[in-house]
Amino acid sequence: MPAPLQNIDFIDLKKQYLRLKPEIDARMQAVLDHGQYIMGPEVKELEQQLAAYVGVKHAIGVSDGTTALQIALMALGIGPGDEVITTPFTFIATAETISLLGATPVFVDIDPATCNLDASLLEAAITPHTKAIIPVSLYGQVADIEAINAVAARHSLPVIEDAAQSFGATRHGKRSCGLTTIGSTSFFPSKPLGCYGDGGALFTHDDDLARRISQIRLHGQSQRYVHSAIGVNGRLDTLQAAVLLVKLAHFDEDVRLRGEAGARYTRLIEQAAHPHIRTVQVAEGNTSVYAQYTVLVPNRAKVIEVLKANGIPTAVHYPMCLHKQPVYAGTPLASQHFPHAELAADSVMSLPMFPDIDHALQAQIVEHLVAAVDSTL
Known part of the structure; x- marks a missing residue:
C-alpha cells in the first residue's frame, strides 16, 4: 500500500473562493449596500x-x-393520475417532486x-397516463437527449432535463x-456552478x-x-445571484479544468488497467463537467474503508x-427490478474532484484506489 495521504478535501470550495475573493466580496457588498435582498x-x-x-x-x-x-412539473400541469417517466438511479428529488404533486414516477x-437513462427502454414504459419524461444528466454529462426527444415527440410528451449535475x-x-x-x-455549493x-x-x-x-x-x-395560479415561494435570493454572477464569468475556465481533471483520472485508471475498476464512460458527442468523478468497484464498503484509513475521502452517489x-x-x-441501476447503486464510488485539484494528487489517489481494490479481493 502506498504511503497515506493527508488533508485531502473531497471538494475544495475554499481554493476557488480565494481565487475569486475580491470579486465575490465586492458583489456581495453591493447587495448589502442597496439592501434589495429578495x-x-x-x-x-x-x-x-x-x-x-445556455442559448x-x-x-x-x-x-x-x-x-x-x-x-x-407544475408549469406543465402535472398532477394526480399522471405518470412521469424517469430513472431509478438518481437523487430522491427527481421522483420526490413527481410524488409531491400526486403523480406517479415510472422508472x-x-x-x-x-449510468444515464436508457432511451431504448422508454417506449415500452409509456402509457395513456404518461405526461412527461425526466432524464437525469448524471455525474456531469447529458443523457441521450436526441433519442429521448424523438420518443417524446412521437407521443407529444414534454421533456424536463434534470441537469442538476451537468450545467x-x-x-x-x-x-x-x-x-x-x-x-x-x-x-448547490458543490455543483459545477455553485x-x-x-x-x-x-x-x-x-x-x-x-x-x-x-x-x-x-x-x-x-x-x-x-395570484393567477397556485404557486410556491421559490425565489432565488439576491446574495446568491451576486455570487453566481462572479462565478459564471469564470465558469468556462472551471469547465476546462474539470474536463482536464476528469480526463486525467480516466487516463490514469486506464493505464493501471485493473480488471475490477470500471469508469463511467463519457458518451460520444458529450463533454462532461464531472460534477463527480465516479468509478465502479467490487467490495465497495471495504474499498472505502481502506481509502479512508489512508486519508482519501470518497462519496457514493447513490447507494440505494x-x-x-x-x-x-x-x-x-x-x-420492480432494474438490474443495471441496482448494480450501479452497489458499486459506484466518487473520488475527490474539483477544478483546482493537483495533478500529482490525482495520480496518488489512483495508486491508492488500485491498492485498495487489490487488498479487498
Whole structure:
C-alpha cells in the first residue's frame, strides 16, 4: 500500500473562493449596500446571463434544484393520475417532486456505460397516463437527449432535463439545459456552478412556459398581489445571484479544468488497467463537467474503508435506487427490478474532484484506489 495521504478535501470550495475573493466580496457588498435582498437587480442580471450562456430565450432563477423540478412539473400541469417517466438511479428529488404533486414516477433502467437513462427502454414504459419524461444528466454529462426527444415527440410528451449535475456540459456542441422543453439545474455549493447556499434555475425557449414558471416561483403572482395560479415561494435570493454572477464569468475556465481533471483520472485508471475498476464512460458527442468523478468497484464498503484509513475521502452517489427507498415500500414500485441501476447503486464510488485539484494528487489517489481494490479481493 502506498504511503497515506493527508488533508485531502473531497471538494475544495475554499481554493476557488480565494481565487475569486475580491470579486465575490465586492458583489456581495453591493447587495448589502442597496439592501434589495429578495428579487434584487442581480437576479435579473444573472437570468439574462444564464439564458445567453445556455442559448435559450428564458432563464428563471429559483430557490433550489428540487423546487426547480417541482415548478417545472407544475408549469406543465402535472398532477394526480399522471405518470412521469424517469430513472431509478438518481437523487430522491427527481421522483420526490413527481410524488409531491400526486403523480406517479415510472422508472426505466440505466445504460450501464454512462449510468444515464436508457432511451431504448422508454417506449415500452409509456402509457395513456404518461405526461412527461425526466432524464437525469448524471455525474456531469447529458443523457441521450436526441433519442429521448424523438420518443417524446412521437407521443407529444414534454421533456424536463434534470441537469442538476451537468450545467456547463455539452452534447454535440449544444449546452445542457437548452436541449429539452424545460431544463432544470441546481446551484448547490458543490455543483459545477455553485453558490454559497441553495439556488437553482429553469430554462426554456417557450414564452408561455416561461411566464408560468415565473408566476409559480412567486406564489402564482401575475402582478403584485394578483395570484393567477397556485404557486410556491421559490425565489432565488439576491446574495446568491451576486455570487453566481462572479462565478459564471469564470465558469468556462472551471469547465476546462474539470474536463482536464476528469480526463486525467480516466487516463490514469486506464493505464493501471485493473480488471475490477470500471469508469463511467463519457458518451460520444458529450463533454462532461464531472460534477463527480465516479468509478465502479467490487467490495465497495471495504474499498472505502481502506481509502479512508489512508486519508482519501470518497462519496457514493447513490447507494440505494429510488424504487427501493422506504418511502415507496408498499407501492408497486417496490417490487420492480432494474438490474443495471441496482448494480450501479452497489458499486459506484466518487473520488475527490474539483477544478483546482493537483495533478500529482490525482495520480496518488489512483495508486491508492488500485491498492485498495487489490487488498479487498
